Amino acid sequence: MNSPRPVDARISVIGAGPGGLTCARILQRHGLKVTVHDRDPGPHARNQGGTLDLHADNGQLALREAGLLDEFFSLARPEGQEMRWMDPTGRIALHEVPEADELFKPEIDRGHLRDLLLDSLLPDTVRWGRALEEVGGPADGPRELRFADGTTVETDLVIGADGAYSRVRPALSAAVPEYTGVSFLEAWFSDVENKHPDIAELVGAGSAAAADGDRGLFAQRNSGDHIRVYLIRRVPADWITGSGLTIADTDGIRAVLRHEYANWSPRLRQLLTDNDGPYVDRPLFALPVPHTWEQNPTVTLLGDAAHLMPPLGVGVNLAMLDAAELALALANAATVADAVRAYEKTMLPRSVETARALQGGAEHLLSADLPDPAHTGDNQR
Structure with a gap:
């Protein structure tokens, strides 16, 4: 099967988290059609979690491509960049206080970020209550999305933005967290x-x-x-x-x-x-390091579905950067296959490099050693 032009393609994003919604928003800004499927019954079915620091060199870049950077800054908390490192006695051993105009990594609640992205999409972009069971169909397309309620959807590109336990990942990789x-x-x-x-x-x-x-x-x-x-x-x-x-x-x-x-x-x-x-x-x-797969013209991954790492401040930022790069590749490529190839050529080496740098990083969260004060501005938590 010949790969379709992105403007003619049926594009399906699985997962309405920050990565999936960012991808959908940028696709729509470039006139491409997209549907997002999410397993939750509705947008406020569960608590979205705590706060995020979105970095100027990845998460904020994605929001700029989404046309939402000003709205983000109106919701964000620059004062949230303050950081205190204490010893077990409660003594503050290192204290980072942001400058008044510091905007490198302001904080925003996950729920507020998700609502910002949801509100930016065209009506009915997100289909709620759609728990994906598996991706079927031939490798060269069209693909068939099989949902837990027994329904199916035919699509030309499946974008797995469905997190650590992705139901899209098995179409590309046998890796498990x-x-x-x-x-x-x-x-x-x-x-x-x-x-x-x-x-x-x-x-x-x-x-x-x-x-x-x-x-x-x-x-x-x-x-x-x-x-x-x-x-x-x-x-x-x-x-x-x-x-x-x-x-x-x-x-x-x-x-x-x-x-x-x-x-x-x-x-x-x-x-x-x-x-x-x-x-x-x-x-x-x-996920194991490195996590890569053989390129497929009808399926790709972003965020934790592609490169689940320890929670050291890169997860959502990388997911949103992935989303922006994939959406822009689709907006500028002659075919969907060309877009997937171009996206993965950049995303996979970057994610492997980052995952190697953070491998075993969960143990560092227990370390009593203080960070280097010269680099605390780059601290990725």
Whole structure:
């Protein structure tokens, strides 16, 4: 089958996260037709997570191509670039405070970014409640999307933007995410200025981190007077059930944390145990390095579907850069196959290089060593 011109192609994005929505927005700005399929029943079916720092050299570049950079800056929090590194006594050992006009990596809540992108799309671009089961059809197209509800869709290009456990990835690669040996336990704090003033003061306007070599924590200020704390530990992926607990057993988990962080200062231990509501278990997975595949003219990947890495500040930024480059390749290529080839020629070497640099990076989250002050402005968390 001859590869169609992008303007004539049926383009299907799987996943309505920042990467998939950025790709759809830029495609539409260039007059190309696209449909986004997402497994969630609606745009606000679940919490979208914490806050992101979008970098000037990737995430912000993608938003500029999307025509949304000014709207992003109106929502972003430049003060969120403040960063405090503490030792387990609670002493601030290194403090990065942004300049008044610093805009290299301002923070924005994931939910606000997603709404910004969703609102920029043409009506009915996103089809909700579409849980992809598999990609079928011949390798040279057309492809068939098979959904959990029994429906199918024929398409000329499948863009997998569906994250760590992508249902598109098996059409290109047999790789599956592997546990890094490090896990996050997420704790939420609400109405912090009134209910948790000491924690609000401790974290400040941006983020705060501490580690002792075996365990750590990372706290982030979110909008709406919220703070999220990620407790970072080297544990088995099933440590909760292995301890005879469930994720709903908040008191039992608190007892484990009090024991593990017993030598930390009482002030820091508030971040472990004074949270509002239950914890969220987030074991960290990553794709093998390098992760590449044989080029296919009808399927490609972006973001975590292509290069899942430890959470060191590059994930969403790279996903949005991937999305912009893929959309621009489609806007400028003679055929879909040419666009996929051009996109992957740049994306795959970049992602392999970055993944190699971050390989084992989950362990670095536990390090008690302070970052080099000369490079804290480039810190990717």
